[in-house]
Amino acid sequence: MNREGLKQILPHREPMLLLDEAELKEENLAVGRYTVKGDEWFLQGHFPGMPIVPGVIQCEMLAQTCCMLLADRVKGHIPLFAGLDRVRFRNKVLPGDTLEMECSLVRSRPPFYFAKGRGSVNGKTAVSAELSFALAPKNKE
Numbered sequence: 001m002n003r004e005g006l007k008q009i010l011p012h013r014e015p016m017l018l019l020d021e022a023e024l025k026e027e028n029l030a031v032g033r034y035t036v037k038g039d040e041w042f043l044q045g046h047f048p049g050m051p052i053v054p055g056v057i058q059c060e061m062l063a064q065t066c067c068m069l070l071a072d073r074v075k076g077h078i079p080l081f082a083g084l085d086r087v088r089f090r091n092k093v094l095p096g097d098t099l100e101m102e103c104s105l106v107r108s109r110p111p112f113y114f115a116k117g118r119g120s121v122n123g124k125t126a127v128s129a130e131l132s133f134a135l136a137p138k139n140k141e
Contacts, residue, residue, distance in 0.1 A: 001068075009071045010064060011078055011138070015041050018061045022068045030103045032065030038095030053093035058127040059084055062117035065101040066131060070113060077135040082112060085130040097121045103131075111135045 001009075002021055010017065022032035036043075036053055043051040063081060067074045093099050103117035111134045119127040 006064075009074055010067055011074075012064060016060075017064075018057065019064050022065055024068055024071070028069065028104045030065050030068035030101075032061065032068065032101040032103075033098055034061055034101075035098045036093060036095050043095070051095055053097075053099070055087070055089050055127065058089070058093060058099065058119055059087065059129055059131070061099060062101050062103060062119060062127065062129055063131055063133065066103045066105075066113075066115045066117060066133070069103065069105045069115065070135070073110075073135055076138055078138055080134050080136055082132040082134050085132075087127070087129040089127055091121065091124050091126045093119075093121060093126050099126060106130070 001023055003017060006019055006022060018034055019032045020034050022030060025031050042054055042057045046052060046054050067079050099119045099121055101117055101119045103115050106114045106116055112132060114132045116130050118125060
């Protein structure tokens with residue numbers, strides 16, 4: 001699914017839509033991809049002369065990929081981080097890299113969901129984490 005398709009599921013919009021594409025590979029395996037172009041807002045000043053994708057942005061990319069696991073439930077809700085555990089950064093993500101995220105649901109107690117994810121570049125792990133989030137109803141104003 002491309003960015004336009006993702007907008008039908010995710011409430012995120014530019015510049016916070018941090019996936020180029022995503023798909024549900026199996027019932028409990030979502031895969032998302034993002035290619036770092038080099039001109040993104042989050043690279044400005046991180047770091048001058050040596051841009052590196054911030055770890056918190058990599059975690060957000062994992063979280064957006066996790067939303068694909070709950071696509072039917074995310075519509076009409078706002079997915080909110082409830083926690084990040086066992087986060088590890090193993091390799092840098094640089095302009096020109098394509099970060100591929102794989103996420104799976106570990107358990108759920110609606111409205112809370114618990115997942116694990118891994119992001120890699122060319123097969124080398126860049127980030128791994130356990131994520132928890134809640135699906136909050138959108139406010140109708």
